[in-house]
Amino acid sequence: MSKRFWLVLVLLTMVLNHSLPNAPAQRKSDAERVDLLILGGAIVTMDGARQIIEDGGIAVENGRIVAVGSRTDIAGKYAGGKTVDATGKTIIPGLINAHTHIPMVLFRGLADDLDLQEWLTRYIFPAEAKNVTEEFVRAGTRLCLAEMIRGGTTTYCDMYFFEDAIADETAKAGVRGVLGETVIDFPVADNKTNAEAMAYVERFVKKWKGHELIVPAIAPHAPYTVSEDHLKAARAFSDRTGAPIVTHISETKREVDDSIKAKGTSPVEYLARIGFLNDHVIAAHVVWPTANELAILKRFRVGVIHNPQSNMKLAAGVAPVPQMLRDGLLVGLGTDGAASNNDLSMWEEMDTAAKLHKVFSGDPKVISAQEALELATIRGAQALHLEKEIGSIETGKRADLVLVERTELNQIPSYNIYSDLVYASKASGVQTVIINGRVVMQDRRLLTLDEAAIRAGARVFREQILKSLSNPGAGNK
Ligand SMILES: [Zn+2]
Secondary structure (H helix, E strand, O other): OOHHHHHHHHHHHHHHHHHOOHHHHHHHOOOEEEEEEEEOOEEEOOOOOOOEEOOEEEEEEOOEEEEEEEHHHHHHHEEEEEEEEOOOEEEEEOEEEEEEOHHHHHHOOOOOOOOHHHHHHHHHHHHHHHHOOHHHHHHHHHHHHHHHHHOOEEEEEEEEOOHHHHHHHHHHHOOEEEEEEEEOOOOOOOOOOHHHHHHHHHHHHHHHOOOOOEEEEEEEOOOOOOOHHHHHHHHHHHHHHOOOEEEEEOOOHHHHHHHHHHHOOOHHHHHHHOOOOOOOEEEEEOOOOOHHHHHHHHHOOOEEEEOHHHHHHOOOOOOOHHHHHHHOOEEEEOOOOHHHOOOOOHHHHHHHHHHHHHHHHOOOOOOOHHHHHHHHOHHHHHHOOOOOOOOOOOOOOEOOEEEEEOOOHHHOOOOOHHHHHHHHOOHHHEEEEEEOOEEEEEOOEEOOOOHHHHHHHHHHHHHHHHHHHHOOOOOOO
């Protein structure tokens, strides 16, 4: 046979080898490759139209949602590196716990049934002074992160000490956090002076700024524990770095009375007068605002965080949340520290928010189930000034997604999805949690944290804390 024949044969074989096996691949590559697909289930988007998509699909690439639609649509257009089957589940945006002091979980149940001042000054501040170290903070943080993931919380906003260690543990666990290092006018565990605290915050914010999970913040504790000069310095720091300011405002009637006595005006008006308020401020509580103060908070676009269970437990009062919502304030929901709650369940917090305001106002129509879920998702995102990134299931947003069981006994027979979620579902109904496109819990199995080690690590501190309180000289100071 001629050389030409062999050449033709070889060429033909090459063409066939190349084209035949590739033909199906060619068809398959019509589907766009993405990192993760979530297929099936009812998607409660919390988007502008509050769309609910039955039998939906979500495509995730690079930590962000690239498409949301029907299961058929998404499965036809995308092929996932990993696929999560959400059939029979409800998919909600990750819950946002917008006010915490997470290491305080190690004081859970240490001193209950007291008013805020007695609780703080007789138990919490002394216990903190003697026990809070970086190891304490890390152990408490890990315990909380596990509890929060199990309950479907994907973002939290914190204020504590050694916040750099909290950021480190949070990033490792794959959880999102707005994390504020405390600035307060007395010596605390990590910083003894305001100058030390400001230097810490400077390093902390520089280190974490731009991280995909961590938003570093400065946290002047409250207008009654931080001087005017130091509040102004915190604001200047925020202006210069873009870091959010996390604080407490108007938590108790006594705080308001003391403020009027000492400063001639109530807390929100005082903070407006000294130029502290703007759209970078996240203010917990705001239980006792005047009508003028609500207008100020709205004008400056301050995020207000409602903590119904903590406010109830410490008998701080009832924040006028229905009024805030009518006025268009930015309102989120938080548990506060676990020592005054005593857990980190946003499911309980939603349920409590909806019911507390009904009984307090005598109007069963205030804070509907849908509004309660909004407070824990899209409104919480607005209050943290992060609504462009999180809070709803929409194209372009971070993929923070929670799959909730829909067939538990306490969810049957199911007429209204918001009602089922807020009034009947529990943290134990959370099945799978995705944060920034990464599955951190699948089928109730934590993938980024060692639960047994966390339990053991936290229990060690129980003995130490009890000893430190019974012996005034003991512990770390
Ligand atoms: Zn607090």
